[in-house]
Every structure is written in structure tokens, then in C-alpha cells.
Amino acid sequence: MKYYPVFFDLREKICLVVGGGGVAERKVRRLLECDAAVRVVGECLSGGLQTLQKEGRIQCQVGRYSPSCLDGAFMVICATDDRAVNEQVMQDCRKRGIPINVVDDPERCDFILPAIAEQGDLSVAISTAGKSPALAKRLRQELERQYGPEYRELLDMLGELRKRRLAKGHPSEENQKVFEAIVFSDILEHLRKGDRAAADEKIRRLAGEDLERNEP
Numbered sequence: 329m330k331y332y333p334v335f336f337d338l339r340e341k342i343c344l345v346v347g348g349g350g351v352a353e354r355k356v357r358r359l360l361e362c363d364a365a366v367r368v369v370g371e372c373l374s375g376g377l378q379t380l381q382k383e384g385r386i387q388c389q390v391g392r393y394s395p396s397c398l399d400g401a402f403m404v405i406c407a408t409d410d411r412a413v414n415e416q417v418m419q420d421c422r423k424r425g426i427p428i429n430v431v432d433d434p435e436r437c438d439f440i441l442p443a444i445a446e447q448g449d450l451s452v453a454i455s456t457a458g459k460s461p462a463l464a465k466r467l468r469q470e471l472e473r474q475y476g477p478e479y480r481e482l483l484d485m486l487g488e489l490r491k492r493r494l495a496k497g498h499p500s501e502e503n504q505k506v507f508e509a510i511v512f513s514d515i516l517e518h519l520r521k522g523d524r525a526a527a528d529e530k531i532r533r534l535a536g537e538d539l540e541r542n543e544p
């Protein structure tokens with residue numbers, strides 16, 4: 329069986345988390361980082377979730393899950409400590425066609441969650457198709473050590489350059505060559521040393537922006 333990896337835009341989409349413990353709270357925090365509209369239903373809520381509620385960052389319902397909690401939900405993450413409840417939430421989601429993740433229960437999941445190594449807008453998501461979350465975690469830690477802040481900086485620079493070039497309508501074959509030349513250059517070494525000026529200069533030269541500036 330092969331899972332299909334995607335990156336969802338969750339902005340303002342209602343994401344329901346069922347359960348109010350530590351695991352639910354971890355899932356809620358990641359959803360908030362993605363600007364989802366987070367709704368939580370739990371019989372009791374962790375201190376962290378209560379704080380998020382007071383800050384108005386999530387909408388909470390204290391009590392038992394009922395099917396009406398699913399109204400309007402784009403996706404559901406179920407993190408209760410009661411297998412019968414998890415099973416019911418899964419069945420209700422299936423009836424309504426809402427994708428669900430039941431934590432630690434791949435048989436009841438429409439999607440599973442990856443381990444994520446992040447550096448700014450760079451995300452490396454790791455899955456083992458459920459075979460070994462411990463290995464996914466180890467790989468995430470290795471990647472975090474290997475890909476430092478210089479990658480975030482380079483990505484931001486490339487993003488800016490790419491916006492400028494697309495706006496100017498450069499032919500895409502030319503863009504492909506320019507970006508490849510930059511990415512495979514020694515620019516990361518400049519950034520690793522903190523030499524931003526040398527990195528800027530490299531981009532200007534490889535993108536031919538020096539020439540453009542000198543054009544009449």
C-alpha cells in the first residue's frame with residue numbers, strides 16, 4: 329500500500345480535534361501554525377488548550393463528542409484515550425466523507441501524519457508508511473542537524489528572485505538554467521559563513537541582474 333503525500337492549504341478551514349489531552353494539544357499547535365480554524369471537543373482540556381481558548385485562538389467545546397461536532401469540518405484528528413469513541417468518530421467521518429486521522433491507529437486513518445524537519449518555509453516531511461515512527465523521528469532529527477538556517481536564507485532569496493523573474497516574464501528555460509546555477513553554486517557556503525553580501529553578489533551575477541541594471 330502506498331500513501332499519497334500532499335501539502336494542504338488549511339487557512340481558515342475548520343479542523344476538528346477530538347480529545348483534550350497532551351496529544352490533542354500537540355496536534356492543535358501544528359494546525360495553528362498553518363492558520364487553520366481549529367475547533368476542539370474534549371471532556372476535559374489540558375492547561376495549554378485552555379490558554380489557547382482564552383487567547384481566542386481556538387474554539388472549544390467542553391464535553392463528549394457528538395456527530396454535530398463534525399458540521400463544516402474540512403478534516404478531523406481524533407486523539408481521545410477511548411477506542412470506542414475513536415471508532416465512532418471514524419464511522420461518522422466516513423459517512424460524511426470527511427478525512428480523518430486517528431492518532432496511532434492507521435486502520436482508522438484516511439491520512440497519517442509525517443515527521444517534519446522545518447527550516448522557515450522549507451519542510452521535509454518523512455513517512456515510513458506507518459512501519460516505524462521511531463525511524464521517522466530519527467531521520468527528522470538528522471535532517472534538522474544537516475539543514476541549518478542557511479537553507480532558510482537561501483530559500484527566501486530564491487523566492488524573492490523567482491517572484492521578480494516571473495513578473496518580468498523571463499522565458500522558463502532561462503529561469504530553469506539560472507536557478508539551477510544558483511542552487512548548485514557555492515552560495516550555501518557564503519551563507520553558512522554569514523557572508524550575505526557575497527551571497528547577494530553571487531545571485532546578481534548568476535541571474536544576470538548586474539547586466540540588467542546597466543541596461544539603458
Ligand SMILES: C[C@@]1(CC(=O)O)c2cc3[nH]c(cc4nc(cc5[nH]c(cc(n2)[C@H]1CCC(=O)O)[C@@](C)(CC(=O)O)[C@@H]5CCC(=O)O)C(CC(=O)O)=C4CCC(=O)O)c(CCC(=O)O)c3CC(=O)O
Pocket residue numbers: 429430431432433434437439440441442443444454455456457458459460461462463464465468
Ligand atoms: C501510522 C501513524 C498514524 C498517525 O498517528 O498519524 C502512527 C502510528 C503509531 N505510532 C506509534 C508509536 C509512536 N509514534 C511516535 C511518534 C510519531 N508518530 C508519528 C506518526 C504516525 N504514527 C503515523 C505513521 C508515520 C510514519 O509513516 O512513519 C509522527 C511521525 C508524527 C506525529 O505523530 O505527528 C511522530 C514523530 C514526530 C517527530 O518526533 O518528528 C513514536 C516516537 C515517540 O513518541 O518518541 C512512537 C513510539 C515508537 C514507535 O512505536 O515507533 C504507534 C504504536 C503505539 C503503541 O505502541 O501502542 C502507532 C500505531 C501503529 O503503528 O499501529
Ligand SMILES: NC(=O)C1=CN([C@@H]2O[C@H](COP(=O)(O)OP(=O)(O)OC[C@H]3O[C@@H](n4cnc5c(N)ncnc54)[C@H](O)[C@@H]3O)[C@@H](O)[C@H]2O)C=CC1
Pocket residue numbers: 346347348349350351352369370371372373374391392393407408409410413431432
Ligand atoms: N501520551 C502520549 O505521549 C501518547 C499518546 N498516544 C495516544 O493518544 C491518545 C491520547 O493521548 P493523551 O492526549 O496523552 O491522552 P489523555 O488521556 O491526556 O487525553 C485523552 C483526552 O480524550 C478526551 N476524551 C475521552 N473521551 C472523550 C469523548 N467521548 N469526547 C471528547 N473527548 C473525550 C479526554 O477528555 C481527554 O482530554 C492515547 O490514548 C494514546 O493512544 C500516542 C502517542 C503518545
